Amino acid sequence: MDVSHILDDLNEAQREAVSAPAGSTLVLAGAGSGKTRVLVHRIAWLTGVAGATPWSVLAVTFTNKAAREMRHRIEHLLGQPVGGMWVGTFHGLAHRLLRAHWQEAGLPKAFQILDSDDQHRLIKRLIREMNLDDSKWPPRQAQWFINSQKDEGRRAQHLDDGGDHYQRQMIAIYRAYQEACERSGAVDFAELLLRAHELLRDRTDILHHYRERFAHILVDEFQDTNSIQYAWLRLLSGERNNLFVVGDDDQSIYGWRGAKVENIRHFQRDFPKTAMVRLEQNYRSTANILQASNAVISNNPSRLGKNLWTEDKDGDPVRVYAAFNEVDEARFVIGRISDAIDSGHRRTDVAILYRTSAQSRLFEEALLQAGIPYRVYGGLRFFERAEIKDALAYMRLVSNRDSDPAFERAVNQPPRGIGPRTLDAVRAHARDFGCSMWHAMEELLAGGSMAARAANALKGFVEVIEELQLETTDMQLADLTAQVLNRSRLPEHFKKSRDGKGQDRIENLEELVNAARQFDGISMGSDSIDLPGTEINSSTPGSIESDPIEMSELDAFLSHAALEAGDTQAGEHEESVQLMTLHSAKGLEFPLIFIGGMEEGLFPHSMSSDDPERLEEERRLCYVGMTRAMEQLYLCHAESRRLHGSDSYPMPSRFLREIPPDLVEEIRSRPDVSRPVITPAGGFNMAEETTGFRLGQRVAHPKFGEGVVLNAEGQGSSARVQVNFEAAGAKWLVVAYANLQAV
DNA sequence: GATTTAGACATTTTT
């Protein structure tokens, strides 16, 4: 294999990282410094130059998308497929381990994965069953509690309530939840990681096997790892310490979800001989954009320190637009986008970023009005849609009748006359005998003590599932799926709905059959089943793991649906402007970036601005957003914004002040346009005629300093204006007495 | 069992 090109087109720091000697390596990779590139070239270097087999390489990412991209780029660079390499997400890899060693992990063979929605429903149900008031004990909070405990590696029995009521109750819910999961053979996302960790921790034979095998472990986005993921990596790396991690502490924006930036610092402590490489040359943005971003992030005290530089030209200044209100903000942004498109930019060159998803609506409306196609990131994904989950629930019952979450979902969907009272009886019986709901239902039916109507309804359901199970044995996955639609009568049910979504739902269900067919096609080709989030090896000679993973097509497909929820919108690859939250922009780049809502309270968000650590994370989020821009960066804030129904007069974000003024071009609200004002008399009027000031105009007050005119009312001597002062906030002033000066 | 209405509530999200 010709490997000469592996180091050729890399800069010095990248080369140093890629060819680092065996042992632990920490690569601090700034935004746009070629992070993925280094990872991919490192793998190529290991297998091509250092003599490692693809077999011995484990590469871990956070998202399926990142995993796919990495594999793709490795194969492109090496010019051949790399079988045997494990490239996948933490969850995908943990899942694979658990499938291979389900017995040792204490799981049923056909264990199923609960997604967050399943988890939420289950917890909600349990809280009710425990006779707790779910307004006092919100399921969301319990879910958060359970997941954060698992992320820290803690089981319910390890926890101590410390005499605290709240704590005690949460622990009780955690315990009940875990028992319910065991009964149903269900594993949630956090459980995948925790179980996989416990498996390696408690079974030295298995641990040694994988330590032997994975001589090279590489981790992407290391700053996003949580405690259990880091523990898992340490366990697996063993004494060899061949851990190659890439990350950027300045881009850590998922602390709220358990990610520990400290892991980067701990890494150097835990692996004392770590080689550290900084990638500081940026290949993405112009010098002005980069300098502005550097200036903002430098306000964070706890950084490892990095200073990005570029050989690129200065480029345009960062443009800051002070909008009159949120509508004006959207109008301005869309106006600039039209201009950019007219002057030859593609729509896909442009992204609008915002802190909260609710902000997208105004931009969408403005884009719609301007007739510019757009795409919003986020939202429901294919396998998360209600109708899809309904169908999957039937499939889950076919695979495992003890799955209570699936039972609860499918039993009366479509409605077949099984009401809350019947279900309560089934639940009570299941709880009393510690069995699954399916089992409880069978016993109740056999007992004959049930009302005839309820019993018949339940029998109808039993029949559906049993028929399905009988007739789909040895059936192809796609045919099985089609048969599920037939027997469940879900399509007929949605056909009846008159909310306009019925047709969409039916089409989605048909798409599910297609998805199953595609999945079938993939796994038929290989000699083992393709597990989501991982790439399958061919065969391992005589080892623990060479035991083929015994898993039906159906179970593989169900796992795939949970671990890889699919795209937001099917087939939306049209040339369009991209809208997304700042969080989902991480890892992407666009020639033109617009960030809206640069206001105190919104960004940094009010829920994060009291705590210094969370404020730092907000600043990192700002840094992430700014560094997405290649050529032009627009930052917008509004003088007034309607938030939850009432008006607010936010101050411009502190992050704006942190940008050196010489890098900024301020854009004023169009001064030639006066806005109409409604006078108490009832008619329209121009603010300028009645008060002498235009809306949006900057004025100075002897006591309050400078501000912007937001509103005006009244006439003559009673004319008043509302001014948003930078220091004092929004105030109404009588023009005749206020002594305001235009600035 | 479906439809309507009232009430709560409102960061960020992948697996």
Add this chain to the structure above:
DNA sequence: TGTCTAAATC
């Protein structure tokens, strides 16, 4: 202000 959920009602 807009959306989502849950009780209330037909």
